[in-house]
Amino acid sequence: MTSQPYHHGKLREALLARAAEFIEEAGVDGLSLRQLARDLGVSHAAPGKHFRDKQALLDALALDGFRGMNARIIGASEAAGDHRSRFVRIARAYVDFAVSHPVLLAVMHSTKHHPDASDELRSIGEDGIRVARAVIAEAQGAGELAPGDCEMLALVCFVSLHGAAVLAAGNLLDGTSVDSLIVATTDLLWAGMATGMPAPHVSVKTGLA
Structure with a gap:
């Protein structure tokens, strides 16, 4: 994992920002919490602390x-x-x-x-x-x-x-x-x-x- 400010309380904002970028690049179908975790260099479980599933992420993104x-x-x-x-x-x-x-x-x-x-x-x-x-x-x-x-x-x-x-x-x-x-x-x-x-x-x- 890389050392980034979002590891210290800003992961939610980072997930939303990356999700917004991702869907414009590859569409909604390919979006997943696991992919975002890989993109941000955090554990696969880390996004689950902020979004229970993909729909919750989309709701927050909207x-x-x-x-x-x-x-x-x-x-x-x-x-x-x-x-x-x-x-x-x-x-x-x-x-x-x-x-x-x-x-x-x-x-x-x-x-x-x-x-x-x-x-x-x-x-x-x-x-x-x-x-x-x-x-x-x-x-x-x-x-x-x-x-x-x-x-x-x-x-x-x-x-x-x-x-x-x-x-x-x-x-x-x-x-x-x-x-x-x-x-x-x-x-x-x-x-x-x-x-x-x-x-x-x-x-x-x-x-x-």
């Missing part, structure tokens, strides 16, 4: 991922600027994270929707879309956007930006830059929200972000 992503989104929303520029920065923060961590993002969303997901994970998994919803509501209050169902609008924005991120992460943009796609998508979304949208026939619970 929670950690949402915290990191939400920090970016919240930072973007709190930066100086008008509502539209804040909206664009939020979109860019999400897409940039999604493109940089496509497998982790998939784990985050799938784990959040697992029947056994913790209340903490479900709540923190909604923080990003709550931030976007708040900016939309503020813009509506300022008269910059037409009145409308903020929950539905935030959902439409999420679906559009998530789709853009998936295409970008898969190198399926056929030469279009990610930034150009973000600008075009946010321009269309903002213009649509400024014009207004028909009232939905059914209520929508997001549960997606």
Whole structure:
């Protein structure tokens, strides 16, 4: 075993960091606590002190991922600027994270929707879309956007930006830059929200972000 700081109380953080790297390199199927132990130079039993099994590791990885992503989104929303520029920065923060961590993002969303997901994970998994919803509501209050169902609008924005991120992460943009796609998508979304949208026939619970 190598002598590293995580041997003295930081193994959990090291396991999560290596797991995040591993799944982007080799996917989720090959991830195992034993492999992480080998990668970090600790005993095979050491990871078990922090995670009872692979699912517990994925749960913690999802929670950690949402915290990191939400920090970016919240930072973007709190930066100086008008509502539209804040909206664009939020979109860019999400897409940039999604493109940089496509497998982790998939784990985050799938784990959040697992029947056994913790209340903490479900709540923190909604923080990003709550931030976007708040900016939309503020813009509506300022008269910059037409009145409308903020929950539905935030959902439409999420679906559009998530789709853009998936295409970008898969190198399926056929030469279009990610930034150009973000600008075009946010321009269309903002213009649509400024014009207004028909009232939905059914209520929508997001549960997606």
